[in-house]
Amino acid sequence: MNETPRDWGKASPHPEEQSFLEGPKRRLTEFLRACRIFGEFIRGFRALHFQPPCVTVFGSARTEETDPHYLLAREMGRRIAQVGFTVMTGGGPGIMEAANRGAKDVGGRSIGCNIELPHEQLPNPYLDRWVDFRYFFVRKVMLVKYSYAFVILPGGFGTMDEIFETLTLVQCRKIRDFPVVLMGTDYWQPLVAFLRDKMEAEGKISAGDIDLMTVTDDPDEAMHCITECAKHRFGLQLEPLKKPNILLGEKA
Secondary structure, eight states: OOOOGGGTTOOOSOGGGGGTTSSOOOHHHHHHHHHHHHHHHHHHHHHHTTSOOEEEEEOOTTOOTTSHHHHHHHHHHHHHHHTTOEEEEOSSSTHHHHHHHHHHHTTOOEEEEEEOOSSOOOOOTTOSEEEEESOHHHHHHHHHHTEEEEEEOSOOHHHHHHHHHHHHHHHTTSSOSOOEEEOOHHHHHHHHHHIIIIIITTTSSOTTGGGGEEEOSOHHHHHHHHHHHHHHTSOOOOOOOOSOOOOTTSOO
């Protein structure tokens, strides 16, 4: 369920979190932590289970409103919502705000899945619902479980983490035919070149593994990738929004 905005993004005051990955503790401590993790999974399931089909948009929280990638994320949020998906993000500023804002432009629905961090940030004003997570791995399970595609714009370590964890799941067939769309081709070009010219060339990944992701700046191509998979792989029957479009130049 939604937290109040003043609670959004605050780090937990419990010092035991800092020791979570520092080796084994007392058995009772480990048992109680396991219960807490299980409870967080249940809370996530309850919050997201009855939501409409989602597409998650990732990218940097540091992206300014005037950045071309912000505008592209807003356009993608608009298009994702128009075909009937809910736009899911981390709920913060930057690219996340842009995608949620695009959904709001056309009367679509937005969800934020926040991770508690040492620095505090407020939820962006374009969310219909949000839920906080303490553990990164619980949050990542929710994003994959309740999304039918990932759209990834330029970002930092967290964005890279989402890219490669998801590609690994697809590569290992833990999830199948899951669209991973990278947008902002100039930004991603050095990474794609490394994957092709180093990893694939030296046999560290198989030929064709790069094709597990789509790299494009074209919203039409991105949406075709998302909707075709949703219809044919998952059999979704989406209901496009009936509200008229709002131009991005207008105030939402």
